[in-house]
Amino acid sequence: MTNDLRFEFVADKDERRITVIREFDADRQLVWDCHTKSELLDQWFAPKPLTTQTKHMDFREGGYWHYAMITPDNEKYWNRLDYKTIDPIDGYTAQDGFCDETGAVNPDLPGSHWDGTFADEKKRTLVTTVVQYASADSLQAAIDMGLKDGLASTLERLDELLLVLQEA
Amino acid sequence: MANQGVVLDTVFHALADPTRRAVLQRLSKGTATVSELAEPFDMALPSFVKHISVLERSRLITSRKSGRVRTCSLERENLVAAERWFDQLRAQWASRYNNLDNLLAKMSGDKNDE
Numbered sequence: 001m002t003n004d005l006r007f008e009f010v011a012d013k014d015e016r017r018i019t020v021i022r023e024f025d026a027d028r029q030l031v032w033d034c035h036t037k038s039e040l041l042d043q044w045f046a047p048k049p050l051t052t053q054t055k056h057m058d059f060r061e062g063g064y065w066h067y068a069m070i071t072p073d074n075e076k077y078w079n080r081l082d083y084k085t086i087d088p089i090d091g092y093t094a095q096d097g098f099c100d101e102t103g104a105v106n107p108d109l110p111g112s113h114w115d116g117t118f119a120d121e122k123k124r125t126l127v128t129t130v131v132q133y134a135s136a137d138s139l140q141a142a143i144d145m146g147l148k149d150g151l152a153s154t155l156e157r158l159d160e161l162l163l164v165l166q167e168a
Numbered sequence: 169m170a171n172q173g174v175v176l177d178t179v180f181h182a183l184a185d186p187t188r189r190a191v192l193q194r195l196s197k198g199t200a201t202v203s204e205l206a207e208p209f210d211m212a213l214p215s216f217v218k219h220i221s222v223l224e225r226s227r228l229i230t231s232r233k234s235g236r237v238r239t240c241s242l243e244r245e246n247l248v249a250a251e252r253w254f255d256q257l258r259a260q261w262a263s264r265y266n267n268l269d270n271l272l273a274k275m276s277g278d279k280n281d282e
């Protein structure tokens with residue numbers, strides 16, 4: 001696999017914003033399809049070792065994607081992404097939230113606004129996703145949840161983490 | 169980890185700046201005085217001291233004054249709590265996108281098969 005693909009992950013507390021930039025070695029239409037068709041999303045969206053399972057997908061403005069990320073123990077984390085604006089194949093905006101199996105959003109858990117843009121980069125495609133939290137409280141809640149949840153990856157050595165931050 | 173919550177809010181801000189990250193990296197190797205820490209930076213001392221204050225408020229570092237010399241040290245526990253969240257989230261996106269690389273490679277391969 002090519003390992004020179006650009007990847008940036010920047011967290012800005014003051015703006016309550018996380019920006020993820022990633023380059024893909026494929027044309028823009030294909031990358032767009034992978035982000036907008038549930039049969040393709042199911043094949044990649046959940047980080048390992050989780051898998052993705054779509055319950056409902058209606059990719060249009062006002063529609064939503066309702067899906068579960070499933071742990072190897074078959075525990076399901078339900079999420080839903082409500083599409084606000086869609087501009088094929090340049091970008092979309094959406095509201096992300098935690099929900100239950102029926103799709104009812106839990107208003108007590110921190111939601112965020114997603115702004116995804118897709119651009120040509122020579123023969124590659126650059127995807128920028130800006131995740132915006134509405135308030136400092138909801139960002140803090142996301143941090144606290146992240147620290148508690150069972151998806152924790154192994155903590156790497158402190159010095160390595162500082163190096164990662166340095167590059168960010 | 170017990171010490172999350174309040175600390176993380178200011179930690180996030182503290183880590184957002186390259187000068188402050190460099191100071192933390194230096195302190196990960198051991199304690200240092202403020203003037204030792206300031207030395208690599210082309211910056212007026214009062215500006216540099218502001219960075220030190222931000223780090224102290226976030227409780228990522230502590231300092232002790234002895235005579236006219238202030239010595240700083242890293243509070244690893246607090247740094248690790250915040251780092252863990254960044255690292256988790258970053259790792260999730262990295263993993264997700266690695267999956268997508270594989271899927272794209274497979275799809276492009278299928279398309280190019282003649």
